[in-house]
Amino acid sequence: MSVEVNYTVDGPEDAPLVVLSGSLGSRLDMWDPQMAGLTGLFRVVRYDIRGHGDSPAPPGPYSIADLASDVLRLLDRLKVERAHFAGLSIGGMTGMWLGAHAPERIDRLALLCTSPKLGTPESWADRIRVVREQGTGALAPTVVGRWFTPAYIEREPDTIELFTDMISETSVEGYAGCCAAIQHMDLRPDLPSITAPTLVVAGKEDPSTPPDQAELIAEAIPDARLEIVPDAAHLASWEQATAVNELLIQHFRG
Numbered sequence: 214m215s216v217e218v219n220y221t222v223d224g225p226e227d228a229p230l231v232v233l234s235g236s237l238g239s240r241l242d243m244w245d246p247q248m249a250g251l252t253g254l255f256r257v258v259r260y261d262i263r264g265h266g267d268s269p270a271p272p273g274p275y276s277i278a279d280l281a282s283d284v285l286r287l288l289d290r291l292k293v294e295r296a297h298f299a300g301l302s303i304g305g306m307t308g309m310w311l312g313a314h315a316p317e318r319i320d321r322l323a324l325l326c327t328s329p330k331l332g333t334p335e336s337w338a339d340r341i342r343v344v345r346e347q348g349t350g351a352l353a354p355t356v357v358g359r360w361f362t363p364a365y366i367e368r369e370p371d372t373i374e375l376f377t378d379m380i381s382e383t384s385v386e387g388y389a390g391c392c393a394a395i396q397h398m399d400l401r402p403d404l405p406s407i408t409a410p411t412l413v414v415a416g417k418e419d420p421s422t423p424p425d426q427a428e429l430i431a432e433a434i435p436d437a438r439l440e441i442v443p444d445a446a447h448l449a450s451w452e453q454a455t456a457v458n459e460l461l462i463q464h465f466r467g
């Protein structure tokens with residue numbers, strides 16, 4: 214069952230639409246470094262995934278299909294038939310599902326720092342247990358440690374605080390519900406049926422969804438291009454915003 218997610222729209226009304234979908238524990242402002250570059254050319258829709266930011270947090274567990282149904286409902290609310298879609302991590306998982314199951318709604322696809330099957334069911338059960346027992350704040354420092362390279366963490370304490378707070382403020386139900394979506398996910402059989410031209414991006418130093426995951430995705434999707442971004446971990450779109458923006462703009466311009 215879909216929910217009405219919180220979203221913002223920026224950029225020229227008549228420009229092609231790009232939807233940006235973020236990672237587990239994020240809010241839509243994780244895409245701030247993309248806005249100046251993308252809104253010159255595209256109408257950019259950012260949204261809080263269910264259970265995150267200002268979106269509703271229905272009782273979990275969720276599935277990737279649930280998260281994708283929220284995007285389809287958002288497109289319907291915007292009266293948009295087709296859009297480009299960029300998703301990072303769980304946002305990319307949502308993008309893979311959409312590319313395979315709703316190809317008529319997706320124009321070009323960008324899959325950033327993501328994986329079609331991530332971790333083991335037991336590892337996600339552990340994460341869900343910690344979140345439910347201790348709250349999202351208990352995970353935040355470890356998770357942020359995977360989002361940025363050690364050098365960046367040393368250099369940018371304000372950003373580290375911003376994202377530590379962002380994860381800590383995510384609702385327990387929303388975070389745990391999305392963990393369950395990843396826990397039960399295997400999108401590998403879907404990849405060969407994705408027909409949208411697809412950009413696959415990995416952060417070279419991403420310990421969460423390492424480059425071998427991006428290679429696997431790019432090999433399985435028929436019309437895919439792979440880019441590995443140096444000096445970036447899981448949140449490559451933030452730490453290497455200029456490089457990632459260039460890739461997104463080039464890809465969505467076609």
Ligand SMILES: O=C(O)CCC(=O)CC(=O)O
Nearest residue numbers: 236237302303356359421
């Ligand atoms: O970031 C996501 O959307 C899911 C993958 C993940 O859990 C990354 C991490 O916490 O290391």
